[in-house]
Amino acid sequence: MDMLATTTVRREPSDVYDFWHDFANLPRFMTHLDSVVETGPNATHWTATAPFGQVVEWDAETTEDVPGSSIAWRSVGESLVPNQGKVWFVPAPGGQGTEVHVVLAYHLPGGAIGKAAAKYFGEEPHQQLDDDLRRFKQVMETGEVVRSDGAPWGKRARHEFPQRAAQPLSADERAEVFAS
Amino acid sequence: MRANCFAGRNSVEVRDVPDPSLLSRRDAIVRVTSTAVCGSDLHLVDGYVPSMQDGDVLGHEFMGEVVEVGSGISGDTLRVGDRVVVPFPIACGSCNACAAEMYSCCENSNPNAAIAEKMFGHPVAGIFGYSHLTGGYAGGQAEYVRVPFADVGPLKIESDLTDEQVLFLSDILPTGWMGAEMCDIRSSDVVAVWGAGPVGQFAMDSARVLGAHEVIAIDREPYRLEMAAAAGHTTINFDDTDVRTRLLELTGGRGPDKCIDAVGLEATHGSASLQTYDRVKQAVRSETDRPHALRQAILSCRSGGTVSVIGVYGGFIDKFPAGAWMNRSLTLRTGQAHVHRYLEPLLRRIEAGELDPTRVITHRLSLEEAPHAFDIFKNKQENCEKVVLTP
Numbered sequence: 001m002d003m004l005a006t007t008t009v010r011r012e013p014s015d016v017y018d019f020w021h022d023f024a025n026l027p028r029f030m031t032h033l034d035s036v037v038e039t040g041p042n043a044t045h046w047t048a049t050a051p052f053g054q055v056v057e058w059d060a061e062t063t064e065d066v067p068g069s070s071i072a073w074r075s076v077g078e079s080l081v082p083n084q085g086k087v088w089f090v091p092a093p094g095g096q097g098t099e100v101h102v103v104l105a106y107h108l109p110g111g112a113i114g115k116a117a118a119k120y121f122g123e124e125p126h127q128q129l130d131d132d133l134r135r136f137k138q139v140m141e142t143g144e145v146v147r148s149d150g151a152p153w154g155k156r157a158r159h160e161f162p163q164r165a166a167q168p169l170s171a172d173e174r175a176e177v178f179a180s
Numbered sequence: 181m182r183a184n185c186f187a188g189r190n191s192v193e194v195r196d197v198p199d200p201s202l203l204s205r206r207d208a209i210v211r212v213t214s215t216a217v218c219g220s221d222l223h224l225v226d227g228y229v230p231s232m233q234d235g236d237v238l239g240h241e242f243m244g245e246v247v248e249v250g251s252g253i254s255g256d257t258l259r260v261g262d263r264v265v266v267p268f269p270i271a272c273g274s275c276n277a278c279a280a281e282m283y284s285c286c287e288n289s290n291p292n293a294a295i296a297e298k299m300f301g302h303p304v305a306g307i308f309g310y311s312h313l314t315g316g317y318a319g320g321q322a323e324y325v326r327v328p329f330a331d332v333g334p335l336k337i338e339s340d341l342t343d344e345q346v347l348f349l350s351d352i353l354p355t356g357w358m359g360a361e362m363c364d365i366r367s368s369d370v371v372a373v374w375g376a377g378p379v380g381q382f383a384m385d386s387a388r389v390l391g392a393h394e395v396i397a398i399d400r401e402p403y404r405l406e407m408a409a410a411a412g413h414t415t416i417n418f419d420d421t422d423v424r425t426r427l428l429e430l431t432g433g434r435g436p437d438k439c440i441d442a443v444g445l446e447a448t449h450g451s452a453s454l455q456t457y458d459r460v461k462q463a464v465r466s467e468t469d470r471p472h473a474l475r476q477a478i479l480s481c482r483s484g485g486t487v488s489v490i491g492v493y494g495g496f497i498d499k500f501p502a503g504a505w506m507n508r509s510l511t512l513r514t515g516q517a518h519v520h521r522y523l524e525p526l527l528r529r530i531e532a533g534e535l536d537p538t539r540v541i542t543h544r545l546s547l548e549e550a551p552h553a554f555d556i557f558k559n560k561q562e563n564c565e566k567v568v569l570t571p
Contacts, residue, residue, distance in 0.1 A: 010276050096276050131294055138288045141274045143252065146328070147203045148306060150233070150316020151291040163292075165235030166309065166316040167183065168200035168326065177203075 002105045005129045009140045010097035013089040014068045016140060020087055021071060029135035029145060031128060031155055044073070056080055082107040100136070104129060152177045182571065183322035184550035186236040189227040192551050197237065200318065200326035205252030208330030210264060214343035215242040215320045215547070217567045218351060219377050219444070220492045222558050224311060228445055229494045231295065231312040240268035240308040241350040242320025243343060249330065257331040264334035266327055267519035268351045270306035270317065273332035277305075284516035289329065290315040299495075304516070321550055323571045335523040344568060345530055348382070348537040352566075354522035356382025356442070359490035362513040363438035365390040372396040372427060372436035372480065374473040376404035376415075378540040378566045379490060380442035384413045387440070389534055396430060398423055403563035411539065427480050435482035443473035444491025471497040478504050478512075489514035543567040 009016050019025050023044050027033040032048040034055075039045050042062040049055060058079035064072035064086065074084035083106045090099040106125075135145045135155055145154040150166040154177075169177065181200075187193040200209055218241055223229050225238070243265040249258055258264070270290075271283035278286055286305035290296055293303035296313050306328070309319015318325065327334060337346050356379045363371060371387040373380050376399035384395045397408035397415045405415040416426050427436055477487050478501045487510055505512060529535045542565040545553050553567040 008276065010274060010279065127294060134293055137275075138272075142206070142272045142288050142329070144204055146272075146288055146291050146306075148291045148316045148328075149200075149203075149318040149326070150236070150312050152203060162233050163312055163316055165185075165233050165237075166312065166318045167185065167197040167235055167237045168181075168318055168324075169203075170198045174201060 001108060001125060002103065003126050003129050004101070004103050005126070005133050006099060006101045007133045007137050008092050008097055008099050009137050011140050013091055013098045016098045016100060017068045017071070017089050019140060020089075021065070021067075025139075027155075029139050029155055030132045046075075058083075100133065102129065102133060147177075181323040182547060183237040183318070184239060184547065184569075186225060186232050186234060186238055188234055190225060192225055192238065192554050194548050194550055195235070197235075197318075197322070200324050202248060202250045203326065204328055205250045206329050206331055207250040208246050208253060208258055208327045208334070209248040210242070210244040210266060210320075210325050210327050210334075211247045212242050212244040212320055212323060212325060212571050213263075214244070214347045215239050215322075215569050215571070216347060216350075216352075217241075217321075217550070217553050217557050217569065219379065219557075220310070221554070223444070223446060223492055223494065225554060226446065226558070229311050229313065230299070231292075233312065236309065236311070236316075237318040237322050237325075238309045239319035239321030239325075240310055241347065241352065242266060242308075242325060243337075243347050243350060244325075246330075246334070247324070253331050258334060258336070262334075263337045265337060265346050265349045265523070266308070266320070266325075267333045267335075267349075267354075267523065268307055268310070269516060269519055270308065270315065270328050271332055271520055272329050278332075281518055281521045282515075283518045283520040285518075292316055307516075321547065321569060323547070333520060335527065337527075339531065341530065342538075344538045344541060346527065346537075347568065348378075348540075349519075349523055349526055349530075351517065351519065352379045352540075353382050353526055353535065353537050354519045355379050355490050355517040356384075357386040357522055357526060358515065358517045359383040359440045359442060359488050360386035360390050360392075362488040362515075363387065363390075363440065363486050365392050365438060367391050368393050369437040370394045370396065370431050370434075371438045371440065372398060372477070373413075373440045373442055374398045374477055375442035375444075375491060376401070376408045377442065380404075380440070381408060381411065381540050381565075382535075382537070383440045383442050383490065384408060385411060385535055387438075388412070389529070392438075394430075396427065396436065401560055404565060407540070407565060423476060424480050431482070435480055435485070437482050437485045439477035439481045439485065439487045441474045441477050441487065441489045441491045445493050445495075446470060471500070475499065475501055478510060481508075481510055483508040484510070486511040486513060490517070492516075540566040541568055545569055547571040 023036040034047045058075045070088035072086035085104045150163040246262045269284040271286040272288040275287035289306035296303040306315030371392045376397045395413045400419040556564040
């Protein structure tokens, strides 16, 4: 399963590259990721939460790193869902900032595990990547993921309808939203 | 707190809801001192804009006092105690749309952008109290409201102007102004305005301030036309007059140089058959909007002229007169008002006495009377033009 998504961020390519290059920033806008930790030169350890209550972990190596321009990575060793990704940054015309292009590829296993993994990545995986990039743009341009009363969950956004009503959160709802 | 909520199609209720709290660093909480009912609130409540939910707090025209600010708001932009008018579109101030001063197209303020993208091709900004398609933000027909990106939107009022003089900077005055501004008015221009509701009235006043030779108001409600006439505008009642014929008479056969649609998707008109056609298609959802005013504006406009659309459309229309538009070199311009860019200039024009926003107010009611306000405004009872609500 290959996916390509793009957005334009009104920041310099070097800023956008720097933010992405610090892999620990990725969980700020990527729904599934809990953490990405640097474990050595060009080596990272990724942790994600699956909907069936499991924590999914894998190691990755950085396979390409061109400052201000592109970064690529791929999972190594044992992984439930072998995956690889590449992001590259292109100056947008007329000083409009930076075009961010992302390609992700997942190798879904067959059988029950494959079905579970597909569910984990959502019914519309491409929509999720689009939403991840939208949140990346929000973080880069405004400092945080945007929240409304109807959709207060930040990066844990759930798009299904009905949402909660567009009225202020109760204390309990607020505690739940900011729990993680 | 008390807040006016959507309670299902054709129904609003003032309910107890939680007080708002800060959700983001650049939020402020505003205690509402004045709010208003807008024609587009009627479109929402009448069920013509998708993604409304029971309990949604309505209202996108409001002002008040800042009672709390988030940690991301610096004291030189906004402080507790400031008196502010809040623009209805929510804008981040840092995306490319905001940089181009197209605030109602802000690329970041709508957390439901994916839904808007499916409906409109590209997302639109968040708007207070205006369905989940525009973000699912609680609105300002309430005692308190959370204002995101409070370092970008709110306009501080530091003079002694009354709430009623500045409240409409939140929406209808900039909306009417932008409708006229998009016409690039010249001193020889005759400008026709469909709809003599509050936005139409402000479009007329704006066209005159921008130098139009003559301004013509088109509506069917005598009290609305009288209000336009009292402000010095020419009037046409489409209930007893053929609009196109009268416009030709008033313009030496040329047609109005510039036409403004201040009606939008719930238009009514004199032709029973066409009205029925649109109403039936709308009822079965094969056409979401009734575009009669827009059609008539396009057919009436002088060749080479501009049709400026500020009335709200939400979906799809039938029988768009593309032939007239194309063959007669018409320019069609539109947009939800980019309110932020007009706040300071229009405040100065109010201070200078060039514009008097208070002239459209016919009713002053309490927030608790919101359901009654919606009723008389929608059904044009009690000569209702504009209702201001006080929490």
